[in-house]
Amino acid sequence: MKINKNLAEIITQIRNDNLESRSHSRDLVHWEEDHRLRSGAAKAIVFILPTKGCSWALSNSGGCSICGYLYDNPQHPDFEKIVKSIRGALKGKIQKDEKYSIKLFTSGSFLDKKEIPTEFQVEILKEIAIYNQIEEIVIESRPEYISSNTIAVLSEVININKLEIAIGLESSNNEILRNSINKGFYWEDFEKAVKITIDAGARVKAYLLFKPPFVSEYDSTKDILYSVSKVVESGVDTISINSISIHRGTLLSDLFEKNQYRPPWLWSLFLLCKEIKTQFPDLRVICDIVAGGTKRGAHNCGSCDKDLIEIIREFTLTQDFNILNKDVQCSCYNEWKSYLIHEKLSISDL
Amino acid sequence: MSKIKSGDKLRFFQPLSQIGLSRLLGETRTHHPITPGLISIENTIEKEGYSGFFDLPFPPTFPKNRKDTEVLIWNLPDTKIDKSLAKGFFLSEQPFYASYVPDSLSLENFSKYIDKFQSLDEAHKQIFTLPLSYVESPLLDKIIETDCSLYILTGISALFNNQRKLTETFVKLRERLPPDIAIYLPGPISPAYYSFLIYSGIDLFDNSIAYYTSKNGYFLTSDGAFSVDNHPPCYCKYCNSAKPELLKHNEMILKNAIGRIQYAIKTDTLRSLVEQDIHSSVTFAASLRLYDNNYSENIQSRTPIISSAPLKCIGEESFSHPSVVEFRKRVKERYTPDPLSKIVLLLPCSAKKPYSFSRSHMLFRKAMKDGSKELLNYISELIITSPLSIVPRELENIFPARFYDIPVTGQWSPYEIDETKLILLEILKHYPKETIILNHTYGDGYSQITESIEEMTSFEVINTSDSSHPTSKNSLTKLSSTLKEISQREIKSQERSSVPQLKQIRATADFQYGPGTGKLLFSNAIKFKGKYPRDRQIFYEKKQVATLHKSTGFLSVFPQHAQKIIHHSYNNLKFMDDHIKGSNIFAPGCAEADNRIHPNDEIFVISNNKIIASATAFVSGLDMNKMTSGKLAEIKKKVRN
Ligand code: SF4
Ligand SMILES: [Zn+2]
Ligand SMILES: [Zn+2]
Numbered sequence: 001m002k003i004n005k006n007l008a009e010i011i012t013q014i015r016n017d018n019l020e021s022r023s024h025s026r027d028l029v030h031w032e033e034d035h036r037l038r039s040g041a042a043k044a045i046v047f048i049l050p051t052k053g054c055s056w057a058l059s060n061s062g063g064c065s066i067c068g069y070l071y072d073n074p075q076h077p078d079f080e081k082i083v084k085s086i087r088g089a090l091k092g093k094i095q096k097d098e099k100y101s102i103k104l105f106t107s108g109s110f111l112d113k114k115e116i117p118t119e120f121q122v123e124i125l126k127e128i129a130i131y132n133q134i135e136e137i138v139i140e141s142r143p144e145y146i147s148s149n150t151i152a153v154l155s156e157v158i159n160i161n162k163l164e165i166a167i168g169l170e171s172s173n174n175e176i177l178r179n180s181i182n183k184g185f186y187w188e189d190f191e192k193a194v195k196i197t198i199d200a201g202a203r204v205k206a207y208l209l210f211k212p213p214f215v216s217e218y219d220s221t222k223d224i225l226y227s228v229s230k231v232v233e234s235g236v237d238t239i240s241i242n243s244i245s246i247h248r249g250t251l252l253s254d255l256f257e258k259n260q261y262r263p264p265w266l267w268s269l270f271l272l273c274k275e276i277k278t279q280f281p282d283l284r285v286i287c288d289i290v291a292g293g294t295k296r297g298a299h300n301c302g303s304c305d306k307d308l309i310e311i312i313r314e315f316t317l318t319q320d321f322n323i324l325n326k327d328v329q330c331s332c333y334n335e336w337k338s339y340l341i342h343e344k345l346s347i348s349d350l
Numbered sequence: 351m352s353k354i355k356s357g358d359k360l361r362f363f364q365p366l367s368q369i370g371l372s373r374l375l376g377e378t379r380t381h382h383p384i385t386p387g388l389i390s391i392e393n394t395i396e397k398e399g400y401s402g403f404f405d406l407p408f409p410p411t412f413p414k415n416r417k418d419t420e421v422l423i424w425n426l427p428d429t430k431i432d433k434s435l436a437k438g439f440f441l442s443e444q445p446f447y448a449s450y451v452p453d454s455l456s457l458e459n460f461s462k463y464i465d466k467f468q469s470l471d472e473a474h475k476q477i478f479t480l481p482l483s484y485v486e487s488p489l490l491d492k493i494i495e496t497d498c499s500l501y502i503l504t505g506i507s508a509l510f511n512n513q514r515k516l517t518e519t520f521v522k523l524r525e526r527l528p529p530d531i532a533i534y535l536p537g538p539i540s541p542a543y544y545s546f547l548i549y550s551g552i553d554l555f556d557n558s559i560a561y562y563t564s565k566n567g568y569f570l571t572s573d574g575a576f577s578v579d580n581h582p583p584c585y586c587k588y589c590n591s592a593k594p595e596l597l598k599h600n601e602m603i604l605k606n607a608i609g610r611i612q613y614a615i616k617t618d619t620l621r622s623l624v625e626q627d628i629h630s631s632v633t634f635a636a637s638l639r640l641y642d643n644n645y646s647e648n649i650q651s652r653t654p655i656i657s658s659a660p661l662k663c664i665g666e667e668s669f670s671h672p673s674v675v676e677f678r679k680r681v682k683e684r685y686t687p688d689p690l691s692k693i694v695l696l697l698p699c700s701a702k703k704p705y706s707f708s709r710s711h712m713l714f715r716k717a718m719k720d721g722s723k724e725l726l727n728y729i730s731e732l733i734i735t736s737p738l739s740i741v742p743r744e745l746e747n748i749f750p751a752r753f754y755d756i757p758v759t760g761q762w763s764p765y766e767i768d769e770t771k772l773i774l775l776e777i778l779k780h781y782p783k784e785t786i787i788l789n790h791t792y793g794d795g796y797s798q799i800t801e802s803i804e805e806m807t808s809f810e811v812i813n814t815s816d817s818s819h820p821t822s823k824n825s826l827t828k829l830s831s832t833l834k835e836i837s838q839r840e841i842k843s844q845e846r847s848s849v850p851q852l853k854q855i856r857a858t859a860d861f862q863y864g865p866g867t868g869k870l871l872f873s874n875a876i877k878f879k880g881k882y883p884r885d886r887q888i889f890y891e892k893k894q895v896a897t898l899h900k901s902t903g904f905l906s907v908f909p910q911h912a913q914k915i916i917h918h919s920y921n922n923l924k925f926m927d928d929h930i931k932g933s934n935i936f937a938p939g940c941a942e943a944d945n946r947i948h949p950n951d952e953i954f955v956i957s958n959n960k961i962i963a964s965a966t967a968f969v970s971g972l973d974m975n976k977m978t979s980g981k982l983a984e985i986k987k988k989v990r991n
Contacts, residue, residue, distance in 0.1 A: 004458070179459060218406075218409075229412065268409065275409070332565055335561055338538075338561035339558075340408075341391040342391070342536055
């Protein structure tokens with residue numbers, strides 16, 4: 001059983017209590033940002049597609065304990081409109097002599113045909129295939145939608161070498177996947193999906209979650225390191241450490257409000273990046289800090305937060321190890337240390 | 351690093367002494383004291399004052415040989431490390447378990463944690479995390495059966511404002527866990543709470559509060575936290591170096607706070623310390639009252655009776671001090687006056703102890719002699735006092751009667767008055783109805799107590815100090831003349847009454863071993879050697895059979911002689927074998943211990959209906975029956991055959 005029934009029940013309950021507030025329709029959201037391609041600096045255009053949301057979150061297992069994306073998804077998506085908006089946006093944004101990465105995010109799985117019917121997956125990619133400046137196309141998907149068939153459909157429209165599938169693995173530890181995140185799949189499913197993707201000529205980016213509920217920060221650090229080793233071994237060349245931000249309407253948010261969860265410290269993220277890059281210099285290490293420096297995101301004491309966030313951001317963009325050698329000092333370093341050990345002792349180990 | 355082999359069935363800790371819910375735990379082989387203590391959350395250079403420290407890679411790094419890298423190391427002296435059972439405990443192989451999950455989720459996880467814990471190899475089974483909500487879970491038995499020595503208690507701080515739950519939980523915990531398991535409360539805990547929490551059964555804290563306070567600019571002192579910019583001066587080396595080190599200073603305050611309690615436990619004064627300290631927290635003050643009112647049984651039976659520690663009575667809490675309650679209880683249930691007593695003399699207490707050595711009691715004595723020398727041995731003296739209620743003269747030398755100290759005398763609370771009346775009436779039941787009661791007390795509190803005699807009994811009561819203070823000339827003369835007058839009546843008996851020393855050791859034996867034992871142990875043919883304040887040796891048929899100790903006022907009875915009370919003693923331990931190897935009684939050798947045994951008690955080891963040795967108990971009888979390994983008692987004397 002990949003699902004802990006008790007946990008799933010609790011999550012579903014929370015989900016149902018919060019779902020009513022969902023809007024009926026929403027427009028496509030997009031923006032441009034700096035980005036690091038494997039070949040160097042570039043721009044990225046990020047699209048958030050207003051699909052009806054992640055099927056896993058909509059299922060009667062309730063979705064992941066940490067995820068509240070669903071509440072932003074509309075109930076009745078209009079795909080014709082989505083394709084049109086993408087076409088318009090690309091036309092307006094793409095410059096002649098710039099390199100681009102296009103990120104097609106749905107807050108779910110792009111390859112899930114219940115979320116985006118296959119014909120529209122193809123339509124959207126067709127719009128992108130027009131531009132040669134686009135060197136990378138990133139989509140997100142859960143492993144169960146990745147098959148040689150679903151990829152084959154895409155490879156008819158785009159150069160499959162440009163495709164990167166980001167998989168929210170979160171952790172390589174099945175215990176955590178099952179009892180903390182309610183992920184609904186196991187490490188082995190991820191491994192299979194990676195093989196299929198790589199065999200087809202595309203690449204995989206693995207998302208790892210720092211720090212899931214019920215796991216102490218010390219142990220989550222250990223888990224990330226352990227997961228990185230395993231992920232690299234499976235052939236993945238990019239990892240993204242996703243520092244948690246607390247979404248409303250989730251089990252995590254409930255724990256947080258009951259004072260039973262503290263988002264990670266920036267010290268931990270900083271040192272994680274350092275340790276991983278030292279061990280795997282060639283691995284692309286992305287560390288995405290959503291809501292950094294706020295109560296519901298990774299934070300330190302308040303006075304050193306900005307500096308650390310900036311260092312991590314810069315490192316993510318340049319992949320330059322020297323940036324991590326900067327000497328940051330703050331009196332909260334000791335507090336962080338004692339917090340981690342205390343929390344580890346209270347929650348126990350992996 | 352660990353020498354623990356599977357099947358060894360020995361816990362790392364051994365209780366060295368026990369006071370109520372708390373204990374002093376030492377390493378099991380070397381008896382090196384470890385708790386109550388402080389754990390450093392990191393490996394520090396300055397280890398003095400710490401019981402142990404965590405040694406974890408920090409921050410965590412890529413796994414190399416992670417299995418054995420996370421440890422809790424005990425701070426044992428070099429000379430003892432090799433002899434001890436283990437140097438430390440591994441931490442790394444504990445299974446995934448979330449302590450604060452919603453209840454419905456955690457039961458599954460908890461049982462899974464237990465299963466995984468059981469499957470670990472012995473060396474990794476020394477630390478168990480116990481969430482508060484599972485203290486009563488039957489699943490916990492599986493862990494108690496192992497020799498896991500340290501439990502990390504989580505979730506207790508949530509109860510810091512709920513005295514009912516808090517006390518209930520601590521008592522349950524003590525009833526549930528054998529006394530050789532150490533309980534560690536991790537996280538930032540104010541040192542002001544240490545004494546109460548240790549009194550409640552917590553053994554170990556860590557120094558994380560030093561990190562928290564230092565970070566936030568708080569300067570700890572023994573009177574609480576101050577801002578680092580404005581605090582009382584400190585002359586420690588850390589505050590007076592060129593670069594003051596706040597963290598180090600704060601650590602030192604924690605170490606001192608623990609040291610103060612270690613000392614109190616060693617000198618048997620923990621309770622008084624707690625009474626002083628609880629005023630820092632409303633919850634804790636209320637909790638102490640709950641312990642006394644609702645759980646006194648659980649605590650009393652674990653509090654030593656044999657002691658010579660000063661007992662400072664500070665506030666109202668002292669009336670329910672476990673040693674005080676136990677004293678009242680034993681006087682009520684176990685004391686019987688000499689059967690030839692014809693007169694009961696009620697006296698007030700004195701500040702000086704024993705009372706006999708005080709000026710006032712010497713005056714009483716003189717007045718009694720002046721009245722009638724022949725009557726002296728037929729007078730049974732009962733001293734009325736707060737908070738012990740009634741101290742018969744024969745028991746004035748034992749703990750706590752000789753060792754208590756109250757700031758004001760003659761102040762009685764209504765509850766105290768009721769309780770004292772009750773005990774007095776109970777004691778008076780032992781006297782024949784023609785006994786005359788001389789009431790030589792004066793004042794409001796006393797009269798409220800003594801009035802009840804006239805209301806509730808048919809004894810003849812003569813007040814000899816009704817118009818002025820008992821030591822006034824007037825009162826003393828009245829006492830003398832009353833006694834003289836009584837001596838003229840025909841109340842003397844043909845039988846010769848016992849000498850005071852014999853009365854004293856009989857009453858002491860009754861108090862110590864159970865009612866009726868004094869008479870069985872000590873006949874009129876007993877001889878004494880040595881005078882107070884030296885130990886008094888007691889002889890029977892030219893052989894020494896017992897000693898009366900000057901330090902505590904209690905007896906040791908030689909095991910051969912104790913055979914006389916085998917069926918009456920409350921201090922018996924049934925032994926599995928017919929002879930004892932070595933000088934200790936170990937848990938597996940104990941078939942059954944009397945639940946009335948208190949720690950420090952002199953106990954009798956019984957095999958095949960014969961007493962084969964006397965011994966000193968480390969822990970209460972209740973807890974002896976719970977221990978599966980370790981020493982229960984130390985042999986004092988064996989019967990040679
Ligand atoms: S985290 Fe991903 S898989 Fe989980 S519910 Fe959210 S969108 Fe779906
Ligand atoms: Zn800081
Ligand atoms: Zn100082």
